Amino acid sequence: MAETSMALRSRALVAESRHLLFTVAPGAIWIFVFLVLPSAYLMGVAFMTTGPYGLPEMPLSLDSFRRLAGFGFLGWSPGNLYTLLRSLWQTLVSTALVVVIAYPIAYYITTCREKWRPIMLLVVVVPSWTNQVIRTFGWMNLLAPGTPLAGLAESVGLINPNMGLYPSNFAVTLGLVYNFLPFMVLPLYAAFEKLDTAQVQAAQDLYASPVRAFWHAVFPQTLPGLLAGTVLVAIPAFGMYVIPELLGGGKGMMLGNLVANQFAGSANWPLGAAGAILMLIATFIGLFAMRRVGKRLGGGEEVVI
Amino acid sequence: MKKRTLQRGLGVFWWLTLVFLYLPLVVVMVFSFNSANSAAHFTGISLRWYRRLLGNEEILSAFANSMVLAITSSVIALVIGCLIGYGMYRHRHRKLGWLIVLIYLPIVLPDIVFGISEMTFFVQIHRLTGILQPGIETMIIAHVTFQIPFVALIVYSRFVGLDPSLFEAAKDLYASPWQRALHFMLPTIKPALLSAFFLSFTLSIDDFVISFFTAGPESATLPIYIWGAIKKGVSPEINAIATLMIGAVAIAAVLSLIFSYRRQR
Known part of the structure; x- marks a missing residue:
């Protein structure tokens, strides 16, 4: 009997x-x-070692990492280091700006009538459905020499006459903010919608100033959404290729361009692969850090993307 | 009183943000009707750039490539992703951590690393065996790879949302697993399948970086064509194709809005 049930x-x-x-x-x-x-x-x-045409060859070596750190045939040059620092800086600045814009927008949507909210969210998201190349091309049109925006910057003295606002680092930051804004608005909106207003009420009843009420009753509740948004914005921003390529020019290059260039034109696969490893390390550190912080806040589930 | 000022300020900020979000798209659309070859001066309305599009073989073939790529890859990803989604649901009590990691990998990998990995891999396979020459086939493979996780997650979450007793009822109703699949599962997850297909299609059309690195000389898609045209020097024709693509997105947006309001009722 037991045997048959086992079987x-x-x-x-x-x-x-x-x-x-x-x-x-x-x-x-x-x-x-x-x-x-x-x-x-x-x-x-x-x-691996770089062979003819930039293709990888045996023997194994750490040469590509040395090249990535800036050591070449002509001694050390800071070019690659600048590119790396610029990527970090652009990621930091654009993520911060995205937060500053997305936070009030997400809050505003929750204060509007319920039947308008889906439309408002859709209106924020729709531009990101169009192809990235087209969106960036739109900014090229707006920032080109002779356009009203460039004229305005010229009259204030920000740029030299007959120059456009791109290629420049400013244009790259602008492009990044534009590109990633919806990715921050959505998770923040979700956080605001779930907001426990009783806590805010309690803070007001206890005569907290609006600023204090915000910091102690509202802000902590939106942190999970903020973290999720930061993951969705900062990680792809760090590896961005299209925007710096079109809006940044030679002096606005980011890590993604450095990597991509090693597989086209002046090919050097091992160097490009070393750059890709760097990018992966940054990605996983970012994901790991966000998960740790998210768990500590107790709102872990939203952070897991 | 103070609250009302805040609300009004936020309203102004909202409209300014909308201007920021739509200005680049509007500029592209407006200048697609420009009669002059200029990105700075609007001289008059004309359709000459649209007429030029129709005669441009390269653009027409890029459009065809985009469509073939998006539809084929979405169909393959739908089948494979749907199977995974169901498998994940049926066996959710087992330890499937490795599967979750595998499924999230295409989502978290930076797309430049994704594209370059595929490109180096395909190039080497082609050198060794002669198969998988860079072209529409390699692009389809790459697109399916990033679409599978999204289909799987959508289908999985649909199954999780169902009442488990439904599965018991279906077991009593239909004898064979095939009948169950055909008459119970497919109809119940139809909305999920539709939105998974729609998402896969959009992801494919929206992708540039991965397509760019896996494409061959003959398989340029619309974004790749536009990229090349921008790099060569801006031509107003790009405004015209871009406007058509923005128009397609606008139609999709309206459709999704109608769809969501219908579902609410």
Whole structure:
């Protein structure tokens, strides 16, 4: 008797496992073959030597990392270091600006009538549905020499006559803020919508000043949304390619451009792969840090993207 | 009183932000009707750039490539992603941490790293075996790879939202698993499948970086064509294609709004 039930159970287990295999295997294998293997190969390339045409060759070496740090045939040059610092700086500034704009916008949407809210959110999100190249091209049109915006900047003395506002670092920051604003508004809106107003009421009843009430009753409640938004903005901003390429020019280059250039034109695959590793490290540090902070705040589930 | 000033200030800020969000798009649209070849001076309304589009073989083939890529990749991703989504739901009590990591990988990987990984991999495979020459096939493979997670997560969350007793009822009603799949599961997750397909399609159309690195010389999509035209020097024709693409997005936005209001009722 016991034997048959054991046999039955093991047969059911086999059927379950087969079911798992049939449903999950195709996708898991697909992602493994077409993403895990390629990324692993790219990681490996970083530790190879640069051969003719910039292609990777044996033997293994750490040469590419030395090159990435700026050591070349002609001694050390700070170019790559500047690019890295610029990427960090642009990420920091644009994320901060996005927060400053998105915070009041998300709050404002929650104060409006309920039937308007979906439309308002849609209106904020729709520009990001258009292709990134087109959006950036729109800014090129707006910031080009001879446009009203460039004329305004010229009359204030910000730029030389007959120059446009791009290519410049300012244009890259603007492009980043424009690109990522919706990614911050959505999670912040979700946080504001769930806001427990009883806490705010309590703060007011206890004669807290509006500023104090905000910092102690409102702000902590929106932190999970803020964190989720920061993950969605800062990580892709750090690896951005299109915006600095079109709006930044040679002096506005970011890490993404440095990496991409090594696979086109003046090819050097190992150097590019080393840059990609740097980008991955930054990504995972960012994700990890946000998860840690998110867990400590207790609102962990929103932070897991 | 004070509260009202705050509210009014926020309202002004809201409209300013909308101007910021839509100004670049509006400029592209307005200058697509410019009769002069200038991005700074509007001289008069004309349709000459749109007429030029129709005669441009390269643009027409880029449009065809975009469509073939988006539709094919979305269909493949829908099938594979739907299976994973169901598998994740059925076996959610097992330890599937590795699967979750695998599924989130395409989402968290910076797209430049994603694109370059695929490109170096395809180039080397092609050198060794002669298959997978960079072109529309490699682009489809790459797009499916980033679409699968989104389909899987949408389908999974739909299943989680269902009453588990429904599955028991379906087991009693239909004898074979195939009948169950056909008559119970597919109809119940139809809305999820639709929105997964729509999202996959949009992701594909919206992608530039991954397409750019996996494309071959013959398989340029619309964004890749526009990129090349911008790099060569701005031509007003770009405004015209860009306007058509913005128009498509606007139609999609209106449709999604109607869809969501209908569902509410």
